[in-house]
Amino acid sequence: MSESDREFDVVVFGATGFTGQLVAEYMGEQYGPPSDLRWAIAGRSQAKLDAVASGLPGEIECLVADSANAEDMRTLAARTRVVCTTVGPYAKYGSELVAACVEQGTHYCDLAGEIHWMRRMIDAHQSAAERSGARIVHTCGFDCIPSDLGTLFVQNAMRERAGEPANHVKFRVVASKGGASGGTIDSGVNMMEEARDDPQILELNADPYALNPLNMPRGLDGLDQTSAEQDPDFRQWTAPFVMASINTRVVRRSNALMNYAYGHDFRYDEAVLTGTGAAGFAKAAALAAGTAMMMGAMAIGPIRNLVLPLLPKPGEGPSKETRENGYFEIALLGLNPNDPEGNVRATIKGDRDPGYGSTAKMLAESAVCLARDALEVAGGFWTPASAMGTQLIERLDSNAGVTFTLDTVN
Ligand SMILES: NC(=O)c1ccc[n+]([C@@H]2O[C@H](COP(=O)([O-])OP(=O)(O)OC[C@H]3O[C@@H](n4cnc5c(N)ncnc54)[C@H](OP(=O)(O)O)[C@@H]3O)[C@@H](O)[C@H]2O)c1
Incomplete structure (x- = not known):
């Protein structure tokens, strides 16, 4: 499936957690619906997702997926242009999703701060991300x-x-x-x-x-x-x-x-x-x-x-x-x-x-930037500055x- 055929622009994975819920609330305030940004929330519990969705504007679709299940992660990644995830500790719960996004050519951003895990992900998947076109960007919160x-x-x-x-x-x-x-x-x-x-x-x-x-x-x-x-x-x-x-x-x-x-x-x-x-x-x-x-x-x-x-x-x-x-x-x-x-x-x-308050907004804007803005970089493991640079500065400043x-x- 090509990137433009995806059902969603952005999926917020972990929307039932403390930070994920703040990301979902900010997305609702800033990007509706109504809006032309197609976004959904995801997590492992339908009941918890329904509770979060009930506090958001319009009808937000809820996708159930377990981070430990590689097939769930592949299906999730295939449905969207960008996954923005707060399912952490990333070293414990994040590896299957990174692998799935790399495989599916899906852009990705997170709030990871675990250096050893990011090193592991870069070394394992950099070449495949270059081939698939997935832009993977860790550390999109207050750090860094x-x-x-x-x-x-x-x-x-x-x-x-x-x-x-x-x-x-x-x-x-x-x-x-x-x-x-x-x-x-x-x-x-x-x-x-x-x-x-x-x-x-x-x-x-x-x-x-x-x-x-x-x-x-x-x-x-x-x-x-x-x-x-x-x-x-x-x-x-x-x-x-x-x-x-x-x-x-x-x-x-x-x-x-x-x-x-x-x-x-x-x-x-x-x-x-x-x-x-x-x-x-x-x-x-x-x-x-x-x-x-x-x-x-x-x-x-x-x-x-x-x-x-x-x-x-x-x-x-x-x-x-x-x-x-x-x-x-x-x-x-x-x-x-x-x-x-x-x-x-x-x-x-x-x-x-x-x-949390500012981090949630920074992560959400990073996801929208990856989905929407004309970025110059190809697939690979990037940093916020090298992938999104001044486009993200402008988004954060204005929104x-x-x-x-x-x-x-x-
Ligand atoms: N870099 C920064 O600036 C920054 C700032 C804030 C947070 N963070 C990081 O963000 C991460 C989340 O923090 P938080 O306080 O929001 O944590 P949290 O409240 O514990 O949320 C974790 C989320 O992960 C979900 N989850 C756990 N296991 C899962 C599985 N097997 N499948 C699917 N979902 C699963 C939880 O789902 P349930 O709701 O079903 O339990 C919950 O939605 C942490 O790694 C934290 O270090 C970084």
């Missing part, structure tokens, strides 16, 4: 859209102003407010459990170029920040950012996939701004210690078993009030390779909590309350 599209945004501005890209882009979290869902916690726990049986996973996660195409040049970046550090460009103390170990890998992969459009000596890092003076240092040191202690404690089975019952379970997440009062603000700085007066600064803001603004030069 602000990082990946923000860097592209800064680099486009720098190229326009200076005729060449910034040799170093810094991503700094200025502010954010939100919470975590059971599905996200489950994904982190699943990764730790897999790493216990396979130490190579930890080794891969520590590799700053873990997602780069194999046999292509890497770059100059080293390990992620682990302690309080002073940032002379922002004139503030900084702490490690918990998502940096995913986001930085995706931005570096984008550079390689875009034929090193940011340069072979491009550097990229992420951190949280904590302020100036002794108070800024104390906050940075406390955040660094807190993050290290939390990760360390959660890696120990018996401690994890004690803590997990106190955290949200799969299907649960931050309340509507938390999501609607949530927000994020990111500052990006591109360093001009030749002229310290010619740096580029940009701000990205989100009008909902980063992990999704995620704004990209250039600040003053330097």
Whole structure:
């Protein structure tokens, strides 16, 4: 079946879960029906899907499919131009769907943050995706859209102003407010459990170029920040950012996939701004210690078993009030390779909590972008910036309350 004969443009798989339901609600608000976008929801339980559909406008079709069943995944992928999935942990539930989309030439986007699983999917299916024409794009939520599209945004501005890209882009979290869902916690726990049986996973996660195409040049970046550090460009103390170990890998992969459009000596890092003076240092040191202690404690089975019952379970997440009062603000700085007066600064803001309210809108717009926009890339495993680039920035800016603004030069 050719792509244009498909019954649907977009299927939201996992629409009964915490994030999937938010994606479905956003699709309903933004794309109807009525609208000329043909979309449906999918999940493993007809009754749960019916309940979600009853809260959506018009008649939304519900498709029942189990992620563990390869035939179900093949049938699902064959019916639509794009599958957008929130069925996670992806390392546990996602592999059959990726294989089916690759086989059927169906475009795909998700919210995966599991580096080892994405590496596995790329290595297993890249050649087949090139042949079938399926564009597969992981990490279309808070990780890693602000990082990946923000860097592209800064680099486009720098190229326009200076005729060449910034040799170093810094991503700094200025502010954010939100919470975590059971599905996200489950994904982190699943990764730790897999790493216990396979130490190579930890080794891969520590590799700053873990997602780069194999046999292509890497770059100059080293390990992620682990302690309080002073940032002379922002004139503030900084702490490690918990998502940096995913986001930085995706931005570096984008550079390689875009034929090193940011340069072979491009550097990229992420951190949280904590302020100036002794108070800024104390906050940075406390955040660094807190993050290290939390990760360390959660890696120990018996401690994890004690803590997990106190955290949200799969299907649960931050309340509507938390999501609607949530927000994020990111500052990006591109360093001009030749002229310290010619740096580029940009701000990205989100009008909902980063992990769910804004993430749901980013994933939905990524799916519509894959279905609708004239994208230049062929089949393969791409990143948000390399596949959808400025088209997705425009969609997020106009529709999704995620704004990209250039600040003053330097
Ligand atoms: N990158 C980001 O910024 C970001 C942000 C948010 C979430 N995430 C990721 O998104 C994923 C989902 O998170 P969440 O909080 O929404 O999780 P959740 O509420 O637990 O939802 C998981 C969904 O998967 C479905 N599912 C589980 N097993 C299935 C199977 N065998 N067949 C079909 N469907 C199945 C569940 O169906 P039932 O309803 O029937 O149980 C549910 O719809 C996680 O991996 C999380 O890490 C990432």
